[in-house]
Amino acid sequence: MVIDKNSERVIIAGGGPVGLFAAVRLSRFGIPVALIEAAEMVNTDIRASTIHPPTLDMMEPYGISARAVDGGMPARQWQIRMHTTGEKAVFDMGCIADVTDYPFRLQFEQSKLCAIMGEMLAADPLVQMYYGTKIEAFEQDDESVTIFADQNGERVALTGRFLIGADGATSSVREHLDLSFEGSMYPERTVLVTTTFPFHEHLDDISNVSYCWDTDGNFSLLRLPDRWRVSLYFPEGLSPEEALDDKHLEARLQSICASSQAFNITDKRVYRVHQRIVERYDHGRVVLAGDAAHINSPTGGMGMNGGLHDAHNLTEKIDKIWHEGGDLSLLALYSRQRKPIAEREIMLQADRNRKRMTEKDPEKRRASLLQLQKTTSDAEKHRAYLMKSSMYDGLAAATAIT
Numbered sequence: 001m002v003i004d005k006n007s008e009r010v011i012i013a014g015g016g017p018v019g020l021f022a023a024v025r026l027s028r029f030g031i032p033v034a035l036i037e038a039a040e041m042v043n044t045d046i047r048a049s050t051i052h053p054p055t056l057d058m059m060e061p062y063g064i065s066a067r068a069v070d071g072g073m074p075a076r077q078w079q080i081r082m083h084t085t086g087e088k089a090v091f092d093m094g095c096i097a098d099v100t101d102y103p104f105r106l107q108f109e110q111s112k113l114c115a116i117m118g119e120m121l122a123a124d125p126l127v128q129m130y131y132g133t134k135i136e137a138f139e140q141d142d143e144s145v146t147i148f149a150d151q152n153g154e155r156v157a158l159t160g161r162f163l164i165g166a167d168g169a170t171s172s173v174r175e176h177l178d179l180s181f182e183g184s185m186y187p188e189r190t191v192l193v194t195t196t197f198p199f200h201e202h203l204d205d206i207s208n209v210s211y212c213w214d215t216d217g218n219f220s221l222l223r224l225p226d227r228w229r230v231s232l233y234f235p236e237g238l239s240p241e242e243a244l245d246d247k248h249l250e251a252r253l254q255s256i257c258a259s260s261q262a263f264n265i266t267d268k269r270v271y272r273v274h275q276r277i278v279e280r281y282d283h284g285r286v287v288l289a290g291d292a293a294h295i296n297s298p299t300g301g302m303g304m305n306g307g308l309h310d311a312h313n314l315t316e317k318i319d320k321i322w323h324e325g326g327d328l329s330l331l332a333l334y335s336r337q338r339k340p341i342a343e344r345e346i347m348l349q350a351d352r353n354r355k356r357m358t359e360k361d362p363e364k365r366r367a368s369l370l371q372l373q374k375t376t377s378d379a380e381k382h383r384a385y386l387m388k389s390s391m392y393d394g395l396a397a398a399t400a401i402t
Helices: 017-028 053-062 064-071 110-122 172-176 246-256 303-324 329-357 362-377 379-389 392-400
Strands: 002-004 010-013 033-037 073-075 077-082 088-092 105-107 127-131 133-140 145-151 154-160 162-165 182-195 209-213 218-224 227-234 265-277 286-288
Touching: 010 017, 010 145, 010 154, 017 033, 017 053, 017 110, 017 303, 033 133, 033 154, 053 064, 053 303, 053 392, 064 110, 073 218, 077 362, 088 362, 088 379, 105 218, 110 127, 133 172, 145 162, 162 172, 172 286, 182 246, 209 329, 218 246, 227 246, 246 265, 265 329, 286 329, 303 329, 303 392, 329 379, 329 392, 362 379, 379 392
Parallel strands: 002 154, 010 033, 010 162, 033 127, 077 209, 162 286
Antiparallel strands: 073 105, 077 088, 133 145, 145 154, 182 227, 182 265, 209 218, 218 227
């Protein structure tokens, strides 16, 4: 076994956006980091693709936002619309231009965001990257945490002052803490399809981010620089194989926008959506962040953003402990500040978004659309809605918790 007892560092489990951003922040605070990732390299799956304005605010000091904006697709406006009639409520992010230099939703693949941060960290002398390394166990005492892991068949043990579990929805850190992950699963299967078809050239006044009611269901359209992502919702009884069947997907896409040629699908995947959360995020010197602590419906694009906000808050607390003599109660404060926001501002809001868009009753749909149109026609209500949906309200609420 390779044993490294150097405790003057923070160990981060998970090389996704949350773990990588935590590593970037800690390094800039002058805190050494060991980042542990089970995969052999940065994940290349698109996964999340929406970055909200406050997240861009947070990443700006490190040069991440500039690179993301340069390579991404800003959505200054986004909409909720009746696909069959073209009626819509259009939200204009310019309403909050006074609070951010990024008054838009940025469509930029999670994989590319991770690649930017991974590249930065690979050249950082304060950061050690351990890819192909799976945490098998860990133990902690009053001063440190030691992890035991398998690195390509070789056993390794690393010690640090803290362990951040940012290793996703199937978190091994959460599992080893033996924590309950309370919540539920939505009955519908969601199919995410990526296609090069230019919807913007065929659908009148479509926004780069559009949530749509269709005759028999609903779908969402998110535009990336060279392709579109289409989220489709299918009945509970459909098997994964049936949901991903090429003929089935082709018929569904043709129902959204008829084309004389078959759709060029570059990626397709089916998944179930969960809403789950742990009771608390801090457990001695081991702390959870992102999907390891909470997962939610992707409707509204708040999952990855909420995890990045966790990382921002948590690393601020660790910096105060490390450099200013703060005690571990700051980790409990992190949990108190972020958990209620995940519950009330992220999970609840995402659930409402999903239920609104999966509503089948035509009268209830129309009532929702009329209410949304009233909101966008009132400057004060419009701004308030955007401050909430863009996650600024949640961040302000977290800061107010002591």
